[in-house]
Amino acid sequence: MERLSEGPVYERCLAALDEHIRRYFVERDIQATLAQYHDNAVGLGTGRGETAMDPASLREIVRNDLGGYTSSVELDIKTRAFYQVTPEVVISQMLLDFSITNNTHRMTLRESRHNLVWHLPAEGDPRICHVHVSFPTDLHGEEEPYPLKELEEVSQVVDELIHNRTQSLTESYRRLEQMVVRDRLTGMYNRVRIDEVLEQEVVRASRYQRHFSVIFLDLDHFKQINDNHGHLVGDKILKSLAKHIQGNIRETDTAARWGGEEFLIVLPETELSEAVQVAEKLRQAFEVRPFQLDGYEIPVTLSMGVACCQDGDNIEAILTRADKALYRAKANGRNRTES
Ligand SMILES: Nc1nc2c(ncn2[C@@H]2O[C@H](COP(=O)(O)OP(=O)(O)OP(=O)(O)O)[C@@H](O)[C@H]2O)c(=O)[nH]1
Incomplete structure (x- = not known):
């Protein structure tokens, strides 16, 4: 051969x-x-x-x-x-x-x-x-x-590994997102997220000539409440207010804890008069529902400052107007809405 x-x-x-x-x-x-x-x-x-x-x-x-x-x-x-x-x-x-x-x-x-x-x-x-x-x-x-x-069989094992890994990554991402954009005490969005929402709304407003409004919302005499009942009670009131806000705004609205006892709500496609109505609804509903603590009630009220975006507004301008309105609400006796 x-x-x-x-x-x-x-x-x-x-x-x-x-x-x-x-x-x-x-x-x-x-x-x-x-x-x-x-x-x-x-x-x-x-x-x-x-x-x-x-x-x-x-x-x-x-x-x-x-x-x-x-x-x-x-x-x-x-x-x-x-x-x-x-x-x-x-x-x-x-x-x-x-x-x-x-x-x-x-x-x-x-x-x-x-x-x-x-x-x-x-x-x-x-x-x-x-x-x-x-x-x-x-x-x-x-x-x-x-x-x-x-x-x-090998593919199934690989699929399962990928599936589990994806799930744990999604969970980690969710936790990370919580940490970055959520307020720890109330679970509401924090300033990071609401700033993004404001930026989007300002861009949309100028591009499509659409109006949006903001509400600054502040607990009245919160220092006194803390002083009289303790910080932990103060925390509970903040949590209950957060729940109250979330439960009384539209899905398209975004609420965030702005800092301390102050909250901000952004309401897309909303004129000033409509935003004032929303603020009043929130304020009145909260007023008639005093905070319950160990069998007695702590009356808590809210002051609101409302502003609507105007042509050429940037974020600072609209927030300043809402903040001034809130200041007037405080100056005019609290438990009221100004715009
Ligand atoms: N319990 C609690 N208190 C907080 C928190 N953040 C801010 N505060 C308190 O909120 C209070 C805010 O006090 P001020 O700014 O004087 O306002 P105020 O007492 O509500 O008075 P007005 O806003 O003028 O009605 C301070 O005592 C802060 O310590 C928090 O996360 N938890």
Whole structure:
């Protein structure tokens, strides 16, 4: 048996083997692959103990193999050799690694041996008359020419890991967001978030000539409440006020703790008169609902300053007007709304 490394027979067999690789591993074309087989081709696959002692069985194995995994198989051919047995018979030997993939994962099987016995007719292309394939597939179950089940299981594990990781990242992001944009005591937005909302509204107002309003809202005589009942009671009142505000504004409105006992509400698409109504509703509802503490009531009232954006307003201008209105509400006796 002579090893071939050049010459017309070598070239002919090399071309035939390349064609076989293309049809079988790349295109996974059953008919085109079978067309390369000699009518009497038989074979065996040692990896799975498969034998095809008659041509029909070999063709059946090829059909199952190509039909079972229809995507291209990626090959890394390590060695390739041709041996001439007789003038009409050549054996090709290949040692290769091949990889299969599904949507999420890739698996490589190493050291698969493919030996083919080729018949070289006087005319026409070489035909395969004997196949000896050693797939490393006996590890992967009797019925599987490729380790699809194992790949599927690995993919599921990876999917689960990704899912869990995404969930924990989402949770971390949520906690981080809480820390950055929320006030710790009341859970309301803080200045960071309300500043963003104000910026958006100012841009929208100037671009689309839309109006929005703001309400500054401040607890009256809160220092006294703290002094008389303690800081913890003060905290509870702030929390209850936060709840009161959140429960009485629209979903499209944004409320935030501006600082201390002062809150800011931004009301998109709202004219001054409408914003004053909202402020009054909040103020009156709070006034008639004194804070309950251990069986007795602490009357708590609110002062409000309302302003509506005007042409050319920037954030500072509108907040200054609302703040001045709030100052007037305090100066005019508290528990009232000014605009
Ligand atoms: N309990 C509690 N008190 C706070 C908090 N933040 C600010 N305060 C208190 O709120 C009080 C605000 O006092 P002032 O600015 O004098 O206002 P005020 O007593 O409400 O008086 P007017 O606004 O003029 O009606 C201070 O005593 C602060 O210590 C807080 O998170 N918790």
